[in-house]
Amino acid sequence: MKILEINNLSVKFSQEGTNFEAVKGISFFLNAGEILGLIGESGSGKSVASQSITRLIEDAIYSGSVNYYTNKQCIDLIQCSNTQLQKIRKEEIAYIFQEPMTALNPLITCGDQIMESSFTKNNDILYDLLNKVELTDVERIAKSYPHELSGGQRQRIMIAMALAKKPNLLIADEPTTALDIAVQREILTLLKKLSVEDNMGILFITHDLLSLREFADRTTVMYQGEIVEQDKTSKILNSPNHPYTKALIESRPSYRKKGNILEEISDLLIETNGNLTYKKPKLQRLTPNIPSNEVILELKEIGKYHVQNGLFSKTKKQVLEDISLQVNRGDIIGLIGESGSGKSTIAKIILRLWKETSGTISLHGNEIQSFSDLSKEIQLVFQDPFSSLNPKHTIGRAISEVFQISKENLKSKDIKQNSIELIKIVGLSENDYQKYPHEFSGGQRQRICIAKALAKGPKFIVLDEAVSALDVSIQAKILNLLNQLKSEKDLTYLLISHDMNVVSYFCNKLVVLKNGKIIESGDTEELIKNPKSEYTKTLLESI
Numbered sequence: 001m002k003i004l005e006i007n008n009l010s011v012k013f014s015q016e017g018t019n020f021e022a023v024k025g026i027s028f029f030l031n032a033g034e035i036l037g038l039i040g041e042s043g044s045g046k047s048v049a050s051q052s053i054t055r056l057i058e059d060a061i062y063s064g065s066v067n068y069y070t071n072k073q074c075i076d077l078i079q080c081s082n083t084q085l086q087k088i089r090k091e092e093i094a095y096i097f098q099e100p101m102t103a104l105n106p107l108i109t110c111g112d113q114i115m116e117s118s119f120t121k122n123n124d125i126l127y128d129l130l131n132k133v134e135l136t137d138v139e140r141i142a143k144s145y146p147h148e149l150s151g152g153q154r155q156r157i158m159i160a161m162a163l164a165k166k167p168n169l170l171i172a173d174e175p176t177t178a179l180d181i182a183v184q185r186e187i188l189t190l191l192k193k194l195s196v197e198d199n200m201g202i203l204f205i206t207h208d209l210l211s212l213r214e215f216a217d218r219t220t221v222m223y224q225g226e227i228v229e230q231d232k233t234s235k236i237l238n239s240p241n242h243p244y245t246k247a248l249i250e251s252r253p254s255y256r257k258k259g260n261i262l263e264e265i266s267d268l269l270i271e272t273n274g275n276l277t278y279k280k281p282k283l284q285r286l287t288p289n290i291p292s293n294e295v296i297l298e299l300k301e302i303g304k305y306h307v308q309n310g311l312f313s314k315t316k317k318q319v320l321e322d323i324s325l326q327v328n329r330g331d332i333i334g335l336i337g338e339s340g341s342g343k344s345t346i347a348k349i350i351l352r353l354w355k356e357t358s359g360t361i362s363l364h365g366n367e368i369q370s371f372s373d374l375s376k377e378i379q380l381v382f383q384d385p386f387s388s389l390n391p392k393h394t395i396g397r398a399i400s401e402v403f404q405i406s407k408e409n410l411k412s413k414d415i416k417q418n419s420i421e422l423i424k425i426v427g428l429s430e431n432d433y434q435k436y437p438h439e440f441s442g443g444q445r446q447r448i449c450i451a452k453a454l455a456k457g458p459k460f461i462v463l464d465e466a467v468s469a470l471d472v473s474i475q476a477k478i479l480n481l482l483n484q485l486k487s488e489k490d491l492t493y494l495l496i497s498h499d500m501n502v503v504s505y506f507c508n509k510l511v512v513l514k515n516g517k518i519i520e521s522g523d524t525e526e527l528i529k530n531p532k533s534e535y536t537k538t539l540l541e542s543i
Contacts, residue, residue: 002069003169003201004030004053009064009078011045011052022048024225025064032168033199035192037216037233039206041248041265041471042442045225046205050171053077053203054089068093070168094162096155098174103158104146110157111142118164129160134190150339152183159187163194170195173205181498181539183339188215207471209249213237221245243269243278250281251476255504255528259286261483262476262505287487289508291330295365296460296492297350299325302359304345304516319345320516323359327460332486332493334503334524336539337513343496345516347462350494351380379453383465385445388452389437395448396433399423402455422451427481443474447481454489463495467502479506500539504528512536 011023023045030036040046051057053066054077066077070092077085097103105113111126118125123142130138133156146154155175162170172191176184192215195202204216212219212233219236221229221244229242240246247268263281270277304320320342327333335343348354350361352374361368363377371377382388389398399419403410410418420430426447437445446466453461463482467475479502485491497503503510504524511521512535519533531537 001032002029003032004069004203005065005067006049006053007065007067009049009052009062009066011048011057012061012063013059014061019061022060022225023052026222026225026227028220028227028230030169030201030203032201033195034218035195035202035204035216037204037206037212037219038222039209039212039219039248040222041207041473043224044222046222047173049222050173050203050205053171054093055085068169091165092167093169093171094165094167096158096162096170096172096175104154106146108145109142110144110146110149110154114142114157114160114164117161129164132163132194133157133160134186135160150183152186152339155183155187156190159190159194163198166198167200169201169203171203171205174207175204176206176211181338181500184211184498191215209237209245209472210252221248243276246278248472252472252501253475253479253505254501255524258505258524259288260284261286262480264476264480265473286483289330289332289486291328291492291508294329295326296329296331296363297325297327298362299323299346299350300360300362302346302349302361303357304342304349304354305357318516320349320356323516323518325511325518325521327492327494329459329492330490331509332495332507334507334510335494335496335513336498336500336503336510337519338498340515341513342516343513344464346513347380347464347494347496350462351378375458376456377458378460378462379456379458380462380464381446381449381453381466383468385442385449386437388449389445391437394434394436395423395440395451396420398448399452399455402452419455422454423448425454425485426451427477441474442470443477446470446474446478450478450481450485454485459490460492460494463493463497465496465498468497468499475502482506512539 007027008025009023010021010025012019012021026049038046038050048057052060052062055062062078064078068075068077068088075084114129115121115126126142127138130141135141135153135156141153149157176187191202194200206212216233218231219233220227221236221242223244229236229240229245236245240249247265250268251263251265253262261284268279268281270279302320302323305316305318307314307316323346335346337343345354349356352368363371396419399422400415403415403418420433423432424430428444428447440448467478470478482493486493495503495507507524509522510524510527512519514535519535520527527536528540531540
């Protein structure tokens with residue numbers, strides 16, 4: 001039985017007297033108890049389409065119909081009154097968004113936020129909801145604030161809030177993109193279970209086709225505001241018809257492409273008179289990565305614990321235990337593990353943002369504390385490029401400030417010229433010097449962050465989930481750029497990631513973490529062919 005039927009939906013925005021069409025006459029349907037995947041790159045129109053279902057975008061111009069079936073009624077959500085739409089939003093259709101930390105109120109406990117959604121103050125109902133999303137220790141979770149929970153736990157809180165109103169339709173917009181593989185699988189399994197139990201239709205928006213593999217019943221592919229292909233998920237994954245779908249699958253990083261330049265979507269598509277054709281990939285080898293025996297960084301038996309203040313006593317929470325790690329010049333080391341495994345803690349200790357509780361760290365054979373300006377030696381690129389840049393500063397100023405701090409003897413014109421050179425090195429143009437962060441796409445902003453990291457001339461760069469939140473085409477561009485810069489500038493990388501496909505393609509060595517301990521480590525090829533731990537074998541299932 002259909003729960004949603006979209007017919008010829010178009011969404012336009014008025015810009016300086018002209019209309020920009022973000023969604024162009026799309027049509028699809030969703031049945032009760034079914035999961036439909038909606039996939040495409042950033043800018044394809046998938047999020048605009050999903051938010052248009054309940055007219056969440058106030059300044060949009062809608063046409064077409066969005067028929068919602070409820071209580072043997074058919075209601076066109078585009079044409080219905082605001083009062084009727086508000087009632088449906090409140091009681092029958094729920095959303096889960098990508099980043100729970102920004103979607104949740106940091107000043108209200110998670111329990112209170114769930115009870116607000118369910119319009120009740122009944123603790124039994126609250127605890128039932130927390131149990132339903134498979135959260136244990138429900139009393140503690142209910143009293144916790146969002147920052148006190150892990151990413152996976154926060155996402156479960158968002159699901160509990162959505163389920164509190166017992167929706168007929170759940171719209172999940174990139175809910176697992178920034179989560180590690182283990183948590184991602186748990187969330188998808190949970191949603192599928194709830195869909196079956198409650199006969200709830202789920203529209204699942206994502207940029208990762210393979211995340212839909214065992215999850216979505218059918219998949220709809222969007223490209224430049226249009227639907228280009230719809231079919232059963234297994235059919236689309238195994239036998240895609242449209243050139244764009246083929247390119248989307250082919251551009252993903254994977255172990256089988258190791259040592260080759262990644263094909264980007266633009267390389268795989270040929271447009272002739274408005275028609276797309278798929279061009280078979282042509283393998284191009286990367287410059288061979290041959291690390292030297294020179295040790296740049298060495299961690300010996302690093303331990304770290306946090307002191308937690310209780311009502312009557314203090315307790316120690318162990319975060320890292322006996323971490324030993326050696327990085328040679330030219331290495332690309334992948335640090336992989338689930339949320340809470342200690343990956344980012346290691347990065348913070350290396351960068352001296354946190355101090356280790358025990359053990360020693362040496363850089364170029366000297367104690368790391370002896371370096372007066374560590375930023376000249378090591379730089380960091382974060383996961384979210386937008387929050388890494390000051391929205392009030394042009395990118396030219398953002399990069400120039402680094403030169404001003406590190407090389408005070410440079411003249412203003414030289415600082416500007418050096419900044420422009422860096423902007424060009426990362427694949428942007430001189431004209432971008434005067435632009436602000438909001439004028440760039442996510443991939444372009446990440447390029448800017450890489451340019452900032454290179455400004456002080458470091459040879460060692462820590463990449464903390466630097467490509468995790470990017471869609472596959474942009475991911476390919478950034479990984480290609482990082483490989484190119486490594487070759488040109490003799491760089492060494494430490495990549496922190498939860499994506500086994502990315503690290504197996506990009507890294508020559510892997511370190512697997514779990515619960516603050518190194519489970520196993522070694523050359524990428526050897527570890528993938530002969531994993532020793534069951535945990536590593538589980539991670540490898542995603543390749």
